[in-house]
């Protein structure tokens with residue numbers, strides 16, 4: 211039918227345009243179109259997927275004196291943390307066992323830190339409050355946050371970098387990936403920074419929060435009530451909806467392009483996707499994260515970084531440490547260590563609001 215139409219058109223337009231018409235309507239042969247798709251498909255399988263699956267060699271305690279992220283240590287902590295079992299907010303496992311494990315580990319880090327170079331403060335707090343969530347009022351009482359502030363001695367900066375993840379779990383999941391993985395990564399990052407004689411501009415607050423899986427109560431409690439919250443001007447939020455591969459930059463902003471520039475500059479093995487951000491913000495995935503709370507109630511911009519390999523284990527009894535290779539911890543650890551160091555030196559952090567207005571002003575003047 212297509213050919214018949216073509217013929218009619220070229221006849222009615224006379225001989226002069228005949229060749230032209232024929233040329234313009236002729237189609238690319240089918241095998242080229244298929245080849246084109248195949249080409250991109252192959253490119254995806256040949257480059258993107260192997261790239262996504264490639265992980266660095268995991269470091270062992272042999273490198274303990276090199277001031278680098280040691281996956282072996284993070285793995286050992288993940289073993290202990292996930293072996294506590296289900297850590298439902300309010301349960302003995304979450305409020306006593308997990309909290310005690312983290313406090314012990316943090317005291318240990320504080321003990322080995324460079325005390326003449328850094329000030330390290332560990333703060334266990336409880337928060338109660340309420341906020342509207344969808345069409346109900348969510349009230350909570352006594353949720354726990356462990357916040358650790360690390361500042362170089364003589365540091366005068368009044369703006370802090372916040373690094374957050376949660377240690378509680380849904381019912382019936384040991385939650386090794388969501389988000390035990392990120393909790394032990396934070397512990398190791400803190401250990402490395404606090405034992406390395408390298409200074410930075412802004413104090414860093416590491417927040418180990420104990421109530422995310424309900425409706426993100428602990429992050430709300432922190433950002434609305436904690437003594438350090440008003441000074442936190444940017445956040446690196448770490449999450450898991452699975453675990454065991456590369457972590458992905460899921461969301462950034464709002465409006466602070468320097469965040470992405472720092473990500474590009476400092477992350478050793480970057481993997482970011484705009485598709486992920488679009489999907490998340492479109493509301494197709496019926497899920498929120500602490501990142502939303504910090505933005506909504508604290509107006510804190512930042513990066514939302516997520517482990518999402520093995521998504522089928524998310525919120526199930528299969529979210530166990532066996533799914534997590536040490537190499538994945540090394541990958542995320544190297545990235546997050548470098549990113550935290552970069553952010554902690556960011557001049558943009560001095561006042562994120564002023565920074566935004568400066569950009570607007572420049573645009574208007576131009």
Ligand SMILES: *[C@@H]1O[C@H](CO)[C@@H](O)[C@H](O)[C@H]1NC(C)=O
Nearest residue numbers: 326327328362363364365409
């Ligand atoms: C902090 O300041 C004191 C007094 O000015 C000085 O003696 C000390 O060396 C400084 N510490 C660091 C780590 O810069």
Ligand SMILES: *[C@@H]1O[C@H](CO)[C@@H](O)[C@H](O)[C@H]1NC(C)=O
Nearest residue numbers: 408409410411551552554555
């Ligand atoms: C941060 O700045 C200090 C000097 O103020 C410098 O010694 C350090 O290497 C910087 N760190 C990074 C990651 O740029």
Ligand SMILES: *[C@@H]1O[C@H](CO)[C@@H](O)[C@H](O)[C@H]1NC(C)=O
Nearest residue numbers: 463464465466505509511566
């Ligand atoms: C981000 O920028 C957009 C467009 O410039 C603006 O409408 C919006 O209010 C900004 N959001 C924040 C949180 O500043």
